[in-house]
Amino acid sequence: MAENTVEHIIIAFTGHRDLELSMYYQYRTELVKAINEIISSNDHKYFLLRTGGAIGADQIAIDVCKELEIKYEIIPVKENKHNPYVVQAEKIILDAIYLIAMWDGIFNGKEGGTSDVIAKFIELNGDQNFHVIKVQRL
Numbered sequence: 001m002a003e004n005t006v007e008h009i010i011i012a013f014t015g016h017r018d019l020e021l022s023m024y025y026q027y028r029t030e031l032v033k034a035i036n037e038i039i040s041s042n043d044h045k046y047f048l049l050r051t052g053g054a055i056g057a058d059q060i061a062i063d064v065c066k067e068l069e070i071k072y073e074i075i076p077v078k079e080n081k082h083n084p085y086v087v088q089a090e091k092i093i094l095d096a097i098y099l100i101a102m103w104d105g106i107f108n109g110k111e112g113g114t115s116d117v118i119a120k121f122i123e124l125n126g127d128q129n130f131h132v133i134k135v136q137r138l
Contacts, residue, residue: 008048008071011038012093014117015057015102020136024060027102027133031064034100034131049100050075050092057102057135085112093121098129104137 019027039047049065051058053074065072075091077084089112093099099121107115122130 008046009038009042009044009098010094010096011035011047011049011098011100012096012117012121013049013051013058013061013100014089014092014114015061015133016104016114016135016137017054017056017058018138019056019060019102020138023136027057027135028060028064030133031060031100031102032068034133035064035068035070037131038098038100047071048073050094050096052077052088052092060102061100083111086116088112089117089120092117093124096121096125098131099125100131100133102133102135104135105132 035049047070049061049070049072051061051072051074053062053076062072075088077088080087099118101114101118103114103118107119110116118130
């Protein structure tokens with residue numbers, strides 16, 4: 001869990017669970033590149049990556065954060081009277097300056113899913129700080 005004693009630039013992260021595993025190293029390499037581009041384009045030195053922590057893309061993001069020594073925060077799914085994944089998606093992008101998505105490029109309309117997180121982020125922030133890592137799904 002991230003420490004909240006220093007103000008961080010928040011990088012929201014979303015991605016599919018059912019990634020083609022043979023592409024793991026390519027996706028990981030592209031994620032490292034995207035994060036390093038964000039870091040090098042900022043004078044700020046504190047970054048926080050927010051993710052849902054699910055299997056698949058989120059686990060790749062957590063592994064990369066550990067390798068690059070970037071703080072990360074897992075936003076868990078909590079049961080409530082609304083769609084818990086919609087609430088999780090909103091918390092992931094809350095105050096985020098950037099969004100990185102491991103995404104197949106299809107807006108499927110699934111509430112709380114990868115494309116919903118992307119749509120919500122773009123609605124709030126535009127697409128200037130949005131990075132896509134194109135993925136293949138199983």
